[in-house]
Amino acid sequence: MASLLNRILPREASFFDIFGALAENVHASAKAFIELLEEFNDVPARVGLIKEYEHKGDDMTHTLMTRLNQTFITPMDREDIHALASAIDDVVDLIDASASRLVLYRVDTVRPGVVELARKLGEATAEVVAAVGMLEKQDQVLQHCIEINRLENECDRICRTLIAQLFEEEKDPVQIIKWKEIIETMETATDKCEDVANVLESVVLKSG
Amino acid sequence: MASLLNRILPREASFFDIFGALAENVHASAKAFIELLEEFNDVPARVGLIKEYEHKGDDMTHTLMTRLNQTFITPMDREDIHALASAIDDVVDLIDASASRLVLYRVDTVRPGVVELARKLGEATAEVVAAVGMLEKQDQVLQHCIEINRLENECDRICRTLIAQLFEEEKDPVQIIKWKEIIETMETATDKCEDVANVLESVVLKSG
Amino acid sequence: MASLLNRILPREASFFDIFGALAENVHASAKAFIELLEEFNDVPARVGLIKEYEHKGDDMTHTLMTRLNQTFITPMDREDIHALASAIDDVVDLIDASASRLVLYRVDTVRPGVVELARKLGEATAEVVAAVGMLEKQDQVLQHCIEINRLENECDRICRTLIAQLFEEEKDPVQIIKWKEIIETMETATDKCEDVANVLESVVLKSG
Numbered sequence: 001m002a003s004l005l006n007r008i009l010p011r012e013a014s015f016f017d018i019f020g021a022l023a024e025n026v027h028a029s030a031k032a033f034i035e036l037l038e039e040f041n042d043v044p045a046r047v048g049l050i051k052e053y054e055h056k057g058d059d060m061t062h063t064l065m066t067r068l069n070q071t072f073i074t075p076m077d078r079e080d081i082h083a084l085a086s087a088i089d090d091v092v093d094l095i096d097a098s099a100s101r102l103v104l105y106r107v108d109t110v111r112p113g114v115v116e117l118a119r120k121l122g123e124a125t126a127e128v129v130a131a132v133g134m135l136e137k138q139d140q141v142l143q144h145c146i147e148i149n150r151l152e153n154e155c156d157r158i159c160r161t162l163i164a165q166l167f168e169e170e171k172d173p174v175q176i177i178k179w180k181e182i183i184e185t186m187e188t189a190t191d192k193c194e195d196v197a198n199v200l201e202s203v204v205l206k207s208g
Numbered sequence: 209m210a211s212l213l214n215r216i217l218p219r220e221a222s223f224f225d226i227f228g229a230l231a232e233n234v235h236a237s238a239k240a241f242i243e244l245l246e247e248f249n250d251v252p253a254r255v256g257l258i259k260e261y262e263h264k265g266d267d268m269t270h271t272l273m274t275r276l277n278q279t280f281i282t283p284m285d286r287e288d289i290h291a292l293a294s295a296i297d298d299v300v301d302l303i304d305a306s307a308s309r310l311v312l313y314r315v316d317t318v319r320p321g322v323v324e325l326a327r328k329l330g331e332a333t334a335e336v337v338a339a340v341g342m343l344e345k346q347d348q349v350l351q352h353c354i355e356i357n358r359l360e361n362e363c364d365r366i367c368r369t370l371i372a373q374l375f376e377e378e379k380d381p382v383q384i385i386k387w388k389e390i391i392e393t394m395e396t397a398t399d400k401c402e403d404v405a406n407v408l409e410s411v412v413l414k415s416g
Numbered sequence: 417m418a419s420l421l422n423r424i425l426p427r428e429a430s431f432f433d434i435f436g437a438l439a440e441n442v443h444a445s446a447k448a449f450i451e452l453l454e455e456f457n458d459v460p461a462r463v464g465l466i467k468e469y470e471h472k473g474d475d476m477t478h479t480l481m482t483r484l485n486q487t488f489i490t491p492m493d494r495e496d497i498h499a500l501a502s503a504i505d506d507v508v509d510l511i512d513a514s515a516s517r518l519v520l521y522r523v524d525t526v527r528p529g530v531v532e533l534a535r536k537l538g539e540a541t542a543e544v545v546a547a548v549g550m551l552e553k554q555d556q557v558l559q560h561c562i563e564i565n566r567l568e569n570e571c572d573r574i575c576r577t578l579i580a581q582l583f584e585e586e587k588d589p590v591q592i593i594k595w596k597e598i599i600e601t602m603e604t605a606t607d608k609c610e611d612v613a614n615v616l617e618s619v620v621l622k623s624g
């Protein structure tokens with residue numbers, strides 16, 4: 001039905017284009033975040049770049065919501081469009097929140113294991129791009145959602161290991177406060193990828 | 209109206225059965241959590257048992273949501289079914305999060321007062337079972353909701369006392385970080401019991 | 417349409433009155449919170465006053481929700497009424513949570529900069545009053561929403577500066593734990609003002 005709507009009503013069809021651009025933007029921010037942690041030079045500039053992705057995400061989400069409010073016929077349920085856009089936007093917000101804390105807390109070295117967590121998050125955002133890209137044809141969306149869930153479980157496991165190590169190895173309570181929050185913020189970003197998967201799954205099952 | 213639907217459409221009727229099972233599962237996890245804190249032996253095994261309740265809750269919630277997406281006529285508003293299932297699932301998630309932190313943070317003794325908070329949470333989950341069990345006949349649901357709200361207020365009071373004591377008595381900042389989070393996670397579990405009560409109240413008032 | 421409904425159906429019309437009272441109540445709590453931080457005497461009594469605003473907000477929200485459940489025709493979408501009331505209620509909850517932590521954590525002096533953050537929050541709640549007050553006629557609501565967003569950005573900036581200073585200047589980890597949470601709770605209150613603005617914007621655009 002969605003692709004029929006596309007031919008008849010190109011204005012509504014572009015909901016899918018906007019969702020695609022939102023997902024690409026999230027994945028670009030995840031890649032910039034991985035590079036930031038890997039290189040760990042020019043930190044403020046790299047964090048600023050991630051902030052730009054966050055602003056871009058906000059702008060696109062706003063455009064989508066405005067269009068949603070002005071459109072009678074939509075290719076998906078109105079509340080699903082809203083939930084999907086919010087969930088995707090939350091991912092980039094949390095990547096930005098993780099990155100900006102590196103500057104805010106004047107972090108000078110990245111703890112071991114944190115890059116691995118970021119890379120796993122990057123795998124999840126790549127799956128978000130794939131799943132959202134197939135939303136219009138509704139082909140293989142569920143397989144990508146399963147993969148997002150699997151990656152979220154892995155991130156959860158890595159995060160727990162990092163937190164346990166942090167409490168065992170780090171003696172400075174201030175460092176514990178800072179890194180506990182950075183790691184947990186990253187983990188929440190992967191939770192939000194799972195929220196994206198849940199909305200997508202619900203959309204596909206409804207129309208199936 | 210709900211019980212009429214039950215006789216005509218047994219498939220939809222079992223929404224109530226699934227809700228009942230979800231509520232029982234939450235209460236079972238609360239009881240396992242109280243025992244864990246009371247005995248405080250075999251901690252990893254006991255925490256693993258609570259994790260199983262969490263997984264079981266996830267599975268049942270998923271079954272419910274799938275059925276919801278495939279069903280035209282439901283005994284309650286679709287969004288209320290969704291909100292109720294999510295709120296019940298949040299309770300067991302937070303009980304699991306509280307329990308698993310005992311292992312993650314390598315806690316070796318339980319602070320005084322924490323068992324009392326867990327018991328009060330257990331009273332709240334017992335009321336959730338009672339309220340959800342009466343949802344189909346809509347009899348006395350509101351009385352149980354009032355009781356859940358009362359218990360949540362008590363938990364809030366206990367939690368505040370525990371946090372104040374923690375800051376007064378505990379000199380090690382790392383212990384403060386660990387226990388502050390465990391206590392607050394438990395308190396959030398009781399907040400979610402209140403969310404369950406709010407959805408139930410709204411359902412009953414709408415149909416009244 | 418809303419003002420026509422007011423003349424025909426005064427019972428429904430008073431949704432706007434209740435929203436106005438909810439917004440005024442939030443702003444009153446913000447003013448009491450600013451005074452508390454400025455004077456910093458009679459702390460428990462002043463915190464108790466803010467707790468009363470929180471209870472009053474709860475009661476009014478409950479009245480609104482009950483009426484919503486019993487009313488067929490509403491001047492705005494049901495889900496928007498719900499979202500708006502929840503968002504407004506969240507603001508006073510978080511002001512209360514910020515204030516009560518001053519007692520809970522036995523704070524004896526207010527850190528520099530925190531009063532400025534509270535005043536900015538007070539500017540945002542004043543804009544919430546203005547925006548909600550114009551909801552019925554839908555005049556200039558969007559301008560006030562833009563102002564709320566601007567103030568939220570300023571609060572975000574102030575909050576980040578305060579957190580950075582806290583980690584640089586404060587050597588006691590326990591003080592860092594306490595103040596980090598108070599400052600972040602205040603910042604979340606301004607986030608919730610932005611949520612109010614987002615709901616209002618959505619309502620106005622839909623009916624435009």
